Amino acid sequence: MGSDKHQKTALIVDDEIINRKILGSILKKEGYLCFFAVNGKEAVALFQQESFDLVLMDIMMPVMDGYEATKQIKALEKDVFIPVIFLTAMTDEEALSRCVESGGDDFLTKPYNSTLLHAKISAMERFRLLYVELSEQKKSLELYQVEIQHELEFAEHIFQNITSRATIDLPYLKFWASTMSQSLFSGDLLLTARKPAGGLHVLLCDFTGHGLPAAVGALPVSEIFIAMTNRGFELANIVTEINKKLNRELPTGFFCAATFIDIDATTHTIQIWNAGLPDIVLFGSNENESYRIPSTHLALGITNQEIGNKEVVVYPITNNQVLFMYTDGLVEVVNDEDEMYGCERLERCFLESKSSDLMENIKQSVMLFRGDANQHDDITCVQLNCFEAVSDLNPDQIETQKTASKRMVAAEWGTTLDFTAEMLKETSPIPMLMNTLSNILFIDEFKQKIFTILSELYSNALDHGLLGLKSEYKSTSEGFVGYYKERERRLANLKEGRIKISLEQIKCNDDYVLKIKVMHTGEGFDFNKITSLPVHQDKFVPSGRGIKLVNSLCSKVEYSDEGRTVEAIFTLPSKT
Incomplete structure (x- = not known):
């Protein structure tokens, strides 16, 4: 607990001059600077003008008694604790009870005992200092709460920005x-x-x-x-x-x-x-x-x-x-x-x-x-x-997204990924290829279409080429569930086979084209039969849709090696 280093002040309220002098003498020895009032009204007025550490209040006074003066003084305290000690010759319980009800913190009976007064003043001083300490802690907590609230609101702003x-x-x-x-x-x-x-x-x-x-x-x-x-x-x-x-x-x-x-x-x-x-x-x-x-x-x-x-x-x-x-x-x-x-x-x-x-x-x-x-x-x-x-979200309705965030590199380049069976079990090469396109500032405008082409060609090579799955399995709800369970089983048991995907950007007249080539070592298929199939009226039947989607997005699609190799050409205008 800290000590009070400022000049302590006391307000002595009593209509008897002899009492004011006695109390003033005692408090001066305690280190107090004393102020005096002869009635309650004068005490309230003085309290509004000065700052006090202690009030000694007589009860029975003219103009305004001690009860009413204490009520008004306590109302003026606000966040500060100023102890009020009543001075009274009355000893009945009702009078003492009124002292407490009006806001008094203690009382001292007349005639005054200097030893007892010293003890009560010391006790009130401890209470006052404790109150000061608690008030300071309260202010610190309120300030801390404001800072925490500010930090929470700041964190919420960041949180909303990221998640949005x-x-x-x-x-x-x-x-x-x-x-x-x-x-x-x-x-x-x-x-x-x-x-x-x-x-x-x-x-x-x-x-x-x-x-x-x-x-x-x-x-x-x-x-x-x-x-x-x-x-x-x-x-x-x-x-x-x-x-x-x-x-x-x-x-x-x-x-x-x-x-x-x-x-x-x-x-x-x-x-x-x-x-x-x-x-x-x-x-x-x-x-x-x-x-x-x-x-x-x-x-x-x-x-x-x-x-x-x-x-x-x-x-x-x-x-x-x-x-x-x-x-x-x-x-x-x-x-x-x-x-x-x-x-x-x-x-x-x-x-x-x-x-x-x-x-x-x-x-x-x-x-x-x-x-x-x-x-x-x-x-x-x-x-x-x-x-x-x-x-x-139908990819058949992919629209070009106008953006100026990136422009393609006007140069020829190429890259190849060759995935073995063990690699195919672990991950798909498509995200790696898309990341490559992003890193060379491949134009954003066509990213969605390129992703669709790569995904469809890779899916055909893996599912139908290496794993030997048939799209017809998915013609019923039960077939769908069975298809993907069987896909998981076959992929987990895949021992051999590979898929090789190459991307090559080359100059063609005034434009550039992206040549996408996908090769696999699995079973081939009759691509002439698949590509000649009519478009199914029910767009929710998936069989054969992937190949037709790729054909619609590319300027040219060619199959070779009994369907094990497919080469797709996607045109990239050099001026956008």
Whole structure:
């Protein structure tokens, strides 16, 4: 406790001059500079003019008694503690009680005992200094709180800027997000990003804990998600990288339950991967048709293991197909009676709602159930119309995106990637090639189309060439699921074979062209039969669509070596 180094002052209020002199003499010895008042009104006026450390107050005085004067003085104290000691000849309990009620801190009975007065003054002095110390601490805490609030708002600004780059407004995606009471940050995170070749990635995360600690994990997740999606990486590659990042850099016990959705506009499929979130619900085209996709993987950040495609569930996208996913905060909402909302009420909303009003019905149901109770966990729920999404993201409708961010290098160059069976098990060469194009300032205007061409030619070489899969398998819902399970099995067991992809930019008259050549060592196919097939009226039948899409984007496509080699020419205007 610090010492008071300033000149201590005291206000002595008494209508008897002899009492004022006695008390003044005693307090002078205690080191006080004394001021005097003969009644309560005069004391209040003097208190407003001067700053005092102690007040000695008589009770019975003319004009204004000590009770009323003390009330007014205490009202003027504000954030400062000025002890008031009543001076009284009365000893009855009622009088002493009024001393306390009017704001007095102690009392001294007449005649005065200098020893007792000294003890009371010393005690009041300790109380005053303690109050000063507590006041200073309070001010420091208030200042600290202001600084913390400023830092939180600054962090929130950065958080919103980073995560907003990984969120796009989509007419076929509805969501409701509600942050727990008295929290600036949410532990839930929803990210969306368009794929380069048409399609969509959606990631819903629920981090451990709440508030800022939970939101910290959202920053690296957002950066990885948007960067790897833009470069064309597949679902398994992205979640593997996120998992490693969280496991490597975040504290033990911190993890992220997540669901990753991949809408593929080329194959018209939806891939679903669930790691720790509640069952995802996929409503089919029929009113009573629905599928539940449970969690099949540990939450991200717990272990450092690779994440393969074996936990990915694949469904064909059909008319009116709607996906619904949510974080566990939705079903764990409690009301004033500490009753949990639960899965049964949510299921009832599913049964009683149409897809057009499902989200709003769930929101209203939860809010009505919770009433005025505090929200103890963040809530996020997402409704995605898969059919509308794949129609909007259809690569057949790729449009040139006007941009001046990059211009191509007006020179001839070439690069080749040669992947063995072991390499093909681990990763796709497409993101590497796209990264090469970006590094040489390949024009952004055509990146999406080039990605589509590379993806389709590589997919044909791997799936149909090396793995020997037939597109006809995917003609039914069961066939879709079986196709991708068989693809995973065959790729895992692939012992030999290779795929070689070369890119070459060459000058052709006044323009440059990009020559894309893909070769594989697997089975060939009758490319004349495939390319001569009529366009299927149902655009959601995937068989043969990839080849026709490549033909529509390229100025020339040639097959050789019984279909094992394909060479595509894409024209690049040199002036843009």
